Amino acid sequence: MIPISLTVNGEKVVRHVEPRRHLIDFLRLDLGLTGSHAGCEHGVCGACTLRVNGKIMRGCLILAASLDGADVVTIEGISESGEVSDLQAAFVARNAAQCGFCTPGMVMTAAELLAEAGTPTRGEIREYLSGNYCRCTGYQAIVDAVEDTLRSRSAKP
Amino acid sequence: MKWPAMGYARAKSLAELWSALDAHGSAGQIIAGGQTLLATLAFRLSEPSTLIDITGIPELRGISVQGGALRLGALTLHADLCCDPLVKAHAPLLAAAAPLIAHPAIRNRGTIGGSLAYADPAAELPACVIALDATVITVSAKGERRVPAAAFFTDLLQTALEPQEIIAAVEFPLTKRLGAIEEIARRSGDYAMAGLAATLHLEAGRVIKPRLVYFGVGKIPVLAAAAAKALEGRSLDTASISAVQAALAEDLDPPQDLHGPPEMKRHLARVLTERVLQGFLREKVQAA
Numbered sequence: 001m002i003p004i005s006l007t008v009n010g011e012k013v014v015r016h017v018e019p020r021r022h023l024i025d026f027l028r029l030d031l032g033l034t035g036s037h038a039g040c041e042h043g044v045c046g047a048c049t050l051r052v053n054g055k056i057m058r059g060c061l062i063l064a065a066s067l068d069g070a071d072v073v074t075i076e077g078i079s080e081s082g083e084v085s086d087l088q089a090a091f092v093a094r095n096a097a098q099c100g101f102c103t104p105g106m107v108m109t110a111a112e113l114l115a116e117a118g119t120p121t122r123g124e125i126r127e128y129l130s131g132n133y134c135r136c137t138g139y140q141a142i143v144d145a146v147e148d149t150l151r152s153r154s155a156k157p
Numbered sequence: 158m159k160w161p162a163m164g165y166a167r168a169k170s171l172a173e174l175w176s177a178l179d180a181h182g183s184a185g186q187i188i189a190g191g192q193t194l195l196a197t198l199a200f201r202l203s204e205p206s207t208l209i210d211i212t213g214i215p216e217l218r219g220i221s222v223q224g225g226a227l228r229l230g231a232l233t234l235h236a237d238l239c240c241d242p243l244v245k246a247h248a249p250l251l252a253a254a255a256p257l258i259a260h261p262a263i264r265n266r267g268t269i270g271g272s273l274a275y276a277d278p279a280a281e282l283p284a285c286v287i288a289l290d291a292t293v294i295t296v297s298a299k300g301e302r303r304v305p306a307a308a309f310f311t312d313l314l315q316t317a318l319e320p321q322e323i324i325a326a327v328e329f330p331l332t333k334r335l336g337a338i339e340e341i342a343r344r345s346g347d348y349a350m351a352g353l354a355a356t357l358h359l360e361a362g363r364v365i366k367p368r369l370v371y372f373g374v375g376k377i378p379v380l381a382a383a384a385a386k387a388l389e390g391r392s393l394d395t396a397s398i399s400a401v402q403a404a405l406a407e408d409l410d411p412p413q414d415l416h417g418p419p420e421m422k423r424h425l426a427r428v429l430t431e432r433v434l435q436g437f438l439r440e441k442v443q444a445a
Contacts, residue, residue, distance in 0.1 A: 002165050018162070019160075019162075019163050019164055019165035019208065020159060020160040020161065020162055020163060022159075022160065022195075025159075041158070041159070041199055042195075042196040042199040042200065043192065043195070043196045043263065044196075046260070046262065049262050052266075055236070055265040055266075056261060056262045056265060057262050057263075057265050057266050058192070058262050058263060058266070060195075060199075061191055061192055061195045061196060061263070061266070062191070062195075062266070063165065063188075063191065063195070063208070063210075065165045066165075066167075066188075066191075066210055066212070068167075109261065109262065112261065113261075126345075127256075127345055128261060130260055130344065130345040130346050131259065131260025131261065131262055131263065131346055132260075
């Protein structure tokens with residue numbers, strides 16, 4: 001077992017983990033944070049997307065053991081902080097979440113795009129989300145929701 | 158599938174790495190960003206006894222210009238390639254390649270050293286380092302070696318790295334030249350069905366020292382010699398582009414793979430050749 005000490009959604013966490021534990025199982029099974037989803041578990045589907053040290057990553061392609069000293073933020077963290085409340089409202093308004101399995105990863109990925117400077121086109125939004133699979137919506141409603149949020153944020157002074 | 162049971166060790170310096178490698182022998186597996194390795198472990202393609210994490214070794218980090226070369230530490234992230242001002246200034250081909258590598262969440266953790274050491278024949282960076290005539294700096298307990306990129310990839314997923322040796326950095330000559338990369342993939346961010354990374358000089362309208370490197374069409378990236386010969390000294394135009402396309406028959410011997418038969422790969426290589434060289438032609442016209 002490997003000792004790790006890290007921050008998860010602003011709270012200090014100290015644990016011992018097996019090397020084979022990936023970050024998503026660590027969050028879901030050890031910490032009870034079930035917002036990050038384990039989908040394909042080999043880096044393809046994006047359902048496990050979360051933030052490590054300020055950047056989005058695949059939780060299923062990160063050893064929990066490697067995260068000593070890291071700062072992890074999950075969908076629970078950015079929901080509680082209110083950072084993405086407008087994006088989440090747009091997802092509801094556009095019916096961009098159907099079964100909801102991909103939604104946390106979509107929101108985490110879109111949040112990084114929204115935080116960057118610039119005004120991405122629909123094509124650029126699609127490109128940014130290209131690593132996140134959705135099997136329900138056909139993506140149209142998701143791109144709509146991100147685009148709506150982008151517009152409303154840039155309209156504010 | 159879940160990863161196999163295994164050990165984990167962090168090396169905080171090269172000295173710690175050498176002793177960890179000694180302790181674990183050939184069943185020890187080095188891990189950097191892990192964006193390929195951990196996916197392959199999920200498929201149980203290998204079962205290392207211990208992962209040795211090198212991401213805490215400061216000697217493997219950093220982007221700098223020194224000794225007439227751009228030096229990228231092995232731990233340089235794909236995300237850094239797209240945006241670092243030194244990379245943009247001295248190796249814009251890498252900046253152009255970065256958005257083609259997987260997806261943002263993977264580019265934030267995957268490293269150039271990892272991509273080169275894994276040596277996937279359909280990956281972008283192995284082709285780019287050959288096109289840019291880079292030098293791979295390796296290091297082991299015995300010291301450093303300098304391996305030309307064109308000699309680094311030896312067979313499918315095989316490199317010139319010796320046991321217990323790692324990539325420390327990659328150096329790119331500060332040569333002013335044109336560079337471009339194009340690929341065809343089924344989904345944005347997937348490995349290419351076929352791709353082309355190319356550099357060349359244009360002097361008085363003539364092509365000098367073209368380096369055309371095709372990827373996803375063989376066991377290793379292919380530096381196309383006959384195609385380069387067909388282009389050397391000629392002006393870029395429809396006739397010379399056709400000559401390059403014809404010469405590819407000699408350079409490429411693509412295997413059948415999941416995507417299709419050899420002839421499909423040859424076709425894609427010709428299409429990519431036209432796109433890349435026409436792109437240079439447009440740049441030239443704009444510059445004139």
